[in-house]
Amino acid sequence: MRNLLAFLKKYNYWFVFVVLEVVSLALMFQFNNYHGSVWFSSANYMAGLTYEMDSKMSAFMGQGAVNQQLTERNLMLEREVAILSAMLTEEKQRNDSSYYYDGQMPLLSQYKLIPAKVIGNTINRTDNFITIDKGRYDGVHPDMGVACGNGVVGVVYMSSGHYAVVIPVLSSHSNISCAIQGRGYFGYLHWKGGPSNIARVDDIPRHAQFEKGDTIVTSGYSSVFPAGILVGHVIGSDDSEDGLSYSLRVKLSTNFGNLRDVCVIDDAAVKERLDLLRQATDSIRPQRNLN
Numbered sequence: 001m002r003n004l005l006a007f008l009k010k011y012n013y014w015f016v017f018v019v020l021e022v023v024s025l026a027l028m029f030q031f032n033n034y035h036g037s038v039w040f041s042s043a044n045y046m047a048g049l050t051y052e053m054d055s056k057m058s059a060f061m062g063q064g065a066v067n068q069q070l071t072e073r074n075l076m077l078e079r080e081v082a083i084l085s086a087m088l089t090e091e092k093q094r095n096d097s098s099y100y101y102d103g104q105m106p107l108l109s110q111y112k113l114i115p116a117k118v119i120g121n122t123i124n125r126t127d128n129f130i131t132i133d134k135g136r137y138d139g140v141h142p143d144m145g146v147a148c149g150n151g152v153v154g155v156v157y158m159s160s161g162h163y164a165v166v167i168p169v170l171s172s173h174s175n176i177s178c179a180i181q182g183r184g185y186f187g188y189l190h191w192k193g194g195p196s197n198i199a200r201v202d203d204i205p206r207h208a209q210f211e212k213g214d215t216i217v218t219s220g221y222s223s224v225f226p227a228g229i230l231v232g233h234v235i236g237s238d239d240s241e242d243g244l245s246y247s248l249r250v251k252l253s254t255n256f257g258n259l260r261d262v263c264v265i266d267d268a269a270v271k272e273r274l275d276l277l278r279q280a281t282d283s284i285r286p287q288r289n290l291n
Contacts (some may be wrong), residue, residue: 060084068204069213070113071261073147075113082181082217092273106238111226111267114139116146119163122197123170130166130261135159142286143224151230151253152189153174153262164264170196171255172247179219180210180248186219187248189231196256197231204246216250226267242247 015036081274090170116138120131136159146153154168155176167173170191179186185208201216213269214234220227236249 003271012290021097053153061089067261071149072113072115072263075147078149078151078230079226079228082230084214093204101239108231111265112139112266114266116140116262116264118262119269121256121259126193128168128173128256129157130154130168132164132166132264133162134264135162135164137161140164140264140267145229145267146262146266147225147229148254148259148262149256151232152225153254153256153259155224156264166262168256169199169252175227176231177219177222178216179227180204180208180219180223180234181215183210183214186221187245189216189250195250196237199250201231201248201250202213202245204237204239204248205247207248210237210246210248212236213280216248225265 023109040198089215114134116132116134118130119133120129122128130146132140132146140156140159142156142158144156144170152169154166154171154174156167156275157167159165169176169189172190172192174189175189176189177186178189186203187201187203189199193206212234216234217232218225218227218229218231230253230256232250234248234253234254238247238249239245240247
């Protein structure tokens with residue numbers, strides 16, 4: 001207390017000077033129209049700058065949530081476009097658009113999307129892996145499909161409480177059932193190294209008709225992905241090793257080198273098919289042992 005009193009006594013003239021300056025400025029701005037208008041304009045300008053900076057900061061901080069929403073929306077739009085394109089290519093069963101909305105829109109509501117961020121990714125190995133920041137506590141489990149706004153990414157391999165490892169298309173263990181959109185032929189998507197944007201769809205029948213530029217989508221025949229999710233486009237074809245089928249070269253729609261936001265597909269129908277397939281496999285094994 002003694003030190004405070006000594007400080008105030010020593011600098012009392014400065015405190016009196018500051019108080020008098022504040023009072024004089026207040027009187028000048030209050031009773032002088034010109035100075036008052038200058039002060040008002042300057043105050044508004046500074047307040048505007050402050051609000052603008054706050055708005056930009058809020059927008060920047062909210063970009064993560066916006067990116068997740070855009071990823072989910074892009075995935076849904078890609079699926080809608082794939083379904084609609086297939087319907088237009090095939091013989092139209094009805095001449096109006098009510099068939100699309102009545103018959104196809106319910107398919108989109110059957111599965112739930114779990115947004116996630118890619119926190120680890122490799123593209124230069126034979127067996128690449130992707131790590132995402134969602135796990136069992138978020139509803140992510142093995143054998144769930146993973147996609148992004150541009151198309152298919154891969155399949156969940158294992159999950160912990162807060163993280164999961166995904167086997168992407170860029171892996172020798174990846175084996176996703178795909179179809180040529182609008183033509184009805186299907187095969188299996190494989191990647192055996194090389195460029196990260198090129199893969200192959202094997203086992204396409206010899207009698208299949210296709211063209212360069214045809215769209216490849218998920219067939220829906222697997223127990224992981226629903227039908228219609230974009231995979232890529234045909235850029236060429238080769239004969240299989242045994243000459244009994246075609247192997248299509250496909251340019252992947254997903255850019256694995258710049259993968260940030262993905263969605264895990266939590267589809268109740270896919271789960272049901274997968275559980276049924278596992279039950280069938282378990283029931284066959286004892287019979288094989290008996291033989």
